[in-house]
Amino acid sequence: MKLLYFAWVRERIGVAEEEIEPPPGIATVGDLVGWLTGRGEGYAYAFENPNVIRAAIDRHHVRADATIGGAREIAFFPPMTGG
Amino acid sequence: MTATIRLQRDAFDVAAEVERLTRGRTDIGAVVTFTGLARADENGEAIAALTLEHYPGMAETEIARHVDEARARWPLLGVTVIHRYGRIQPGEVIVLVVTASSHREAAFAAASFLMDYLKTRAPFWKQVEKPSGATWVAAKEADDAAAARWSAAAAPTPHRDAAK
Numbered sequence: 103m104k105l106l107y108f109a110w111v112r113e114r115i116g117v118a119e120e121e122i123e124p125p126p127g128i129a130t131v132g133d134l135v136g137w138l139t140g141r142g143e144g145y146a147y148a149f150e151n152p153n154v155i156r157a158a159i160d161r162h163h164v165r166a167d168a169t170i171g172g173a174r175e176i177a178f179f180p181p182m183t184g185g
Numbered sequence: 186m187t188a189t190i191r192l193q194r195d196a197f198d199v200a201a202e203v204e205r206l207t208r209g210r211t212d213i214g215a216v217v218t219f220t221g222l223a224r225a226d227e228n229g230e231a232i233a234a235l236t237l238e239h240y241p242g243m244a245e246t247e248i249a250r251h252v253d254e255a256r257a258r259w260p261l262l263g264v265t266v267i268h269r270y271g272r273i274q275p276g277e278v279i280v281l282v283v284t285a286s287s288h289r290e291a292a293f294a295a296a297s298f299l300m301d302y303l304k305t306r307a308p309f310w311k312q313v314e315k316p317s318g319a320t321w322v323a324a325k326e327a328d329d330a331a332a333a334r335w336s337a338a339a340a341p342t343p344h345r346d347a348a349k
Contacts, residue, residue: 108240108308108310109238109310109321110321158243158308161246161247163247177243177308179308180310180321180324181305181323181324182304182305182306182307182308182309182310182324183304183310183322183323183324184239184244184268184303184304184307184308184310185268185279185280185304185309185328
């Protein structure tokens with residue numbers, strides 16, 4: 103599945119997008135954040151406060167307990183500041 | 186009902202967009218226009234410019250979802266939403282919301298609703314350039330509270346074209 107990162111999440115991780123295959127047992131968005139946090143310093147820094155991170159699966163806003171099975175694209179970003 | 190949703194780098198012409206929405210219409214009695222502009226200050230500090238990052242694909246569909254919700258809640262005859270992205274200087278336009286209806290109550294309410302949702306759920310992120318460097322603007326609790334009031338309000342029955 104494709105992961106997309108925006109704003110300071112993107113800056114801290116160092117990439118705008120990547121293709122990943124999460125290991126079995128990673129079922130929810132929250133699980134995925136936990137797994138990503140362990141992948142390196144940039145990820146740990148980006149996700150240091152998970153409560154502040156927002157996510158979208160296939161371009162729909164979702165919460166941390168949303169399941170990721172079948173997702174094609176998951177995006178992580180800070181609270182939005184459009185308008 | 187005509188709904189125009191555009192994301193673009195370039196500035197837009199407010200009067201031209203309103204004219205485009207109302208041209209030839211004799212059923213529209215009320216048009217409400219909101220224009221968001223870039224200020225030269227952010228949290229008391231002077232800024233040279235701001236840059237809007239966005240999630241292409243999701244931004245358009247998310248705005249369209251909220252336009253659909255506005256149409257379900259209020260008897261609208263036209264809606265235009267234009268949101269810029271990229272680098273924007275103080276004084277320039279950022280966002281436009283135009284709503285049209287037979288009577289004013291729906292046009293005012295829908296414009297306010299759409300702006301509250303654009304501020305909190307449209308995937309854009311603002312970065313400002315200050316003398317000390319570029320920083321990301323933090324989301325405001327007041328914006329979340331404003332958006333929440335539309336859920337707290339009693340869900341309206343399917344709209345009737347009431348005279349107000």
